[in-house]
Amino acid sequence: MEDYGYYRRSRERKSYGSGFVVLKVADVVMMVATVICSLALVGAYLSRYVSPEKAWWLAFPGLVFPVLYVIEIVCGLWWVVRWKRTAFVVAVILLCGVRAAGTYWQPDLRKRYGEEVPAKSEIVVMSYNVKGFDKQFATEEKTTRELIADQATDNRVDILCLQEFAGDMSDPEIRPLLPDLPYFRIAPYDCYADRTVYGGLAVFSRYPIVAWKALPAQDEDRLFSMWADLKIGRDTVRVFNNHLNSTYIDNNDVDYLSSLHFISSEGRRAHVGDIVRKLRDSYRKRAPQADTVAQAIAASPYPVIVCGDFNDTPASYAYHTVRGKRLRDAFVAKGRGLQGTYGGFFNMFRLDYILTDREAVEVLHYYPFDVVYSDHMPVAAGVALGESDL
Numbered sequence: 001m002e003d004y005g006y007y008r009r010s011r012e013r014k015s016y017g018s019g020f021v022v023l024k025v026a027d028v029v030m031m032v033a034t035v036i037c038s039l040a041l042v043g044a045y046l047s048r049y050v051s052p053e054k055a056w057w058l059a060f061p062g063l064v065f066p067v068l069y070v071i072e073i074v075c076g077l078w079w080v081v082r083w084k085r086t087a088f089v090v091a092v093i094l095l096c097g098v099r100a101a102g103t104y105w106q107p108d109l110r111k112r113y114g115e116e117v118p119a120k121s122e123i124v125v126m127s128y129n130v131k132g133f134d135k136q137f138a139t140e141e142k143t144t145r146e147l148i149a150d151q152a153t154d155n156r157v158d159i160l161c162l163q164e165f166a167g168d169m170s171d172p173e174i175r176p177l178l179p180d181l182p183y184f185r186i187a188p189y190d191c192y193a194d195r196t197v198y199g200g201l202a203v204f205s206r207y208p209i210v211a212w213k214a215l216p217a218q219d220e221d222r223l224f225s226m227w228a229d230l231k232i233g234r235d236t237v238r239v240f241n242n243h244l245n246s247t248y249i250d251n252n253d254v255d256y257l258s259s260l261h262f263i264s265s266e267g268r269r270a271h272v273g274d275i276v277r278k279l280r281d282s283y284r285k286r287a288p289q290a291d292t293v294a295q296a297i298a299a300s301p302y303p304v305i306v307c308g309d310f311n312d313t314p315a316s317y318a319y320h321t322v323r324g325k326r327l328r329d330a331f332v333a334k335g336r337g338l339q340g341t342y343g344g345f346f347n348m349f350r351l352d353y354i355l356t357d358r359e360a361v362e363v364l365h366y367y368p369f370d371v372v373y374s375d376h377m378p379v380a381a382g383v384a385l386g387e388s389d390l
Contacts, residue, residue, distance in 0.1 A: 027082065034075040034086065038093050041068045045097060048320035051291075052283035059283045060276075062315035066104050066348070069097060103314035103329060104350065108336035122364050122382035123232070125159045126152060127307035127354055129243070129376035132166035132199055137373045147373050149177050155367070155380065157181070158206040159230065161241040161307035165202040178204050183230075187214040189222035201241045203228045210236065215292055224289045229302060235385050237361070238300045242293055242308030244318055245285040248278035286311065290318040297326065303360030303385070309352050309376060319353070327355040330381035334366040341377045354381045362386055 040061045047062030061068065072094055079087035131137075133144040142150070145167065152160050160181060167173070169186055178184075181204035188200035203209070203226065212228040225242045253275050290310075297304055306327060312318040314329070323329060331339055331350070340347035356363055365382035 023082075027084075030075060030078050031086070033071070034079070034090060037068055037071045037075060038090070041065075041072050041093060041097065044068055044315055045100065047315060048100070048317060051287045051317055052280075053287045056280045056283050059316065060279070062317075063279070063313060065097075065100065065313065065315035069094070069101055100315055103319075103332055105338050106332065106335045120156075122384055123158045124156055124367075124380055124382050125161070125239075125305055125307065125354055126155070126157045126378055126380040127161045127163075127241075127309075127352055128378035129163040129309040129352060129374060130165060131374040131376065132164050134374065144373055145177065151369075151371065151373070151378070152178060152204075153180055157380065159239060159305070160202075160204040161239065162202040162204070163241070163243040163309045164199055166199040169200075181206055183207065183209045185209055185212045185226070185228050187212075187223055187226040201226045201243060203239060203241050205230050205239075207232045215296060225293050225296070225308070227296065227300075232385065236302045237385065238302045238304045240293065240297065240304060240306040240308070242306065242310065242322070244289050244293075244308070244310045244312065245282050247282045247311050249275065253278070282311070283317075286316075286318045287321075290321040294321050294324055297322070297324070303357040305357070305361060305383070306355040307353070311351055313349060313351065323355055326358060328358045328363060330354040330356060330363045330366045330383075331379075333363040334381070335368070336366075339368045339379075341379055343372070343375045343377070347377075352376055352379050354379055356381070356383055360385065 043058055043061035044065040047058045047060075047065075050058050052059045072090060076087055076090035076094060079085075079090060128148065130144070130148055133148070135144060137144045137147070139147070148162075158181075160178070165186060169188075174184060174186075175182070183205045184202060186200055186202045201214075201223070203212070205228070207230040209228045210231050212226065214223050215225040215227070216223075224244055225240060227238050227240045230237050230239055293306075297306065304327070306322060310316070310318050310322070331353070333356075338348075340349055341352040342349045354366075362384045363381055364384055367380040367382070369378045369380070371377065
C-alpha cells in the first residue's frame with residue numbers, strides 16, 4: 001500500500017537504511033495482527049446475535065471483547081502514525097463497536113462532590129449474588145447474612161434481588177432479617193424441594209408483592225428465574241430476578257488463568273481444553289434460558305425491572321437477548337468508568353445487571369459497591385416510575 005500525505009517517500013530512492021527495513025517488517029507484523037484482531041472483533045459483534053446453540057465458538061470472541069477492542073485501537077493508532085489507508089478500515093470497525101464498548105466503560109465527565117447517596121424520592125433496586133452467605137466473608141461479630149442485610153438497610157434499598165440465597169428459609173428466620181423489607185418471596189433452585197434449608201432466588205420488597213412465579217426449568221436443570229409483581233402506589237411493576245447457568249469455572253481454573261500458568265505449564269493443552277469445554281457447555285445452556293426470560297419479559301403486562309447474575313458479559317447472546325429493545329442497562333444510563341462485578345480475573349468482568357423498562361422506568365442513579373461479602377459485587381440503581389427522556 002502506498003503512502004500519501006506530507007510524508008510520501010520518493011520511489012526513486014536507490015538505497016534504504018536499516019530503519020526503513022525495520023519499519024517494513026513492523027508493518028507486516030502489524031498488518032497480520034490487525035487482520036486477526038479485526039476478524040475476531042467482528043466475531044465478537046456477531047456473538048450478541050447468534051445463539052451459542054448454533055455456533056458456540058462465536059461466544060469466545062465476545063468473552064474477550066474489551067481486550068480485542070483495545071488491541072484494535074492500538075492497531076489503528078499504528079496505521080495513523082504510519083499514514084496508511086488501513087487506518088480508515090480500522091476506524092470503521094471500531095465505530096461499529098462504539099455502543100458495545102459503552103456497555104463496558106462509561107466516561108465520567110461530571111463533577112462529583114462526595115459520595116452519592118440515594119434520595120428519599122427514588123426507588124433503590126439492588127441485585128446481589130451472595131454465594132450462599134459463605135462463612136469465609138463473616139466477621140467475629142456478624143454472619144455474612146447479617147452483613148449483607150445491614151448493607152441493604154444502610155443504603156435504603158427498596159427492592160432487593162438475591163441469587164444463591166441459602167440457609168434456613170422459615171418465616172421466623174427470614175422476617176427479622178430485613179425489617180424494612182417486610183414482603184418477600186423465595187424460589188428454591190430445586191422446584192420440588194420441600195424443606196426449609198436450600199439455595200435459591202429471593203426477592204425482598206418494601207412494597208406489597210401481589211403475585212409471583214418461578215420460570216420453569218428446562219431439561220431437569222435448576223430453576224433460573226422468577227418474577228414478582230410489586231404494588232407501588234397505584235402502579236404495578238414486575239421485577240425479574242435471574243441467575244442464568246453457571247460458567248462451571250471453579251477456583252482452580254480462575255487461579256490457573258489469572259496467574260498465566262497456561263503459557264508455560266505442562267499439561268496446559270488438556271487443562272485449557274477442559275476450560276473451553278466448560279464454557280462451551282455453559283454458553284449452550286444459558287442461550288435457551290435467556291430466550292425464556294426474554295419471552296416472559298415481552299409477555300409482561302406491567303413495566304419491568306430485570307435484575308440478576310447473568311454469568312455472561314455485555315457482549316454475550318444472553319445479555320443482548322434479555323435486554324432486547326425494551327430495556328435499558330442502568331450502568332449504561334448512569335454508570336461511570338469501568339465497573340466489574342465479579343471478583344475473579346482482576347475484577348474485569350461485569351456479570352450482574354439491573355435493566356429497566358425504557359418507556360416506564362427512569363434511571364436516576366447507578367450505585368456500584370466495593371465490598372467483599374461474596375465473589376460477586378452488589379449493584380444498585382435509583383429509579384423512578386414514569387417515562388424517561390433517555
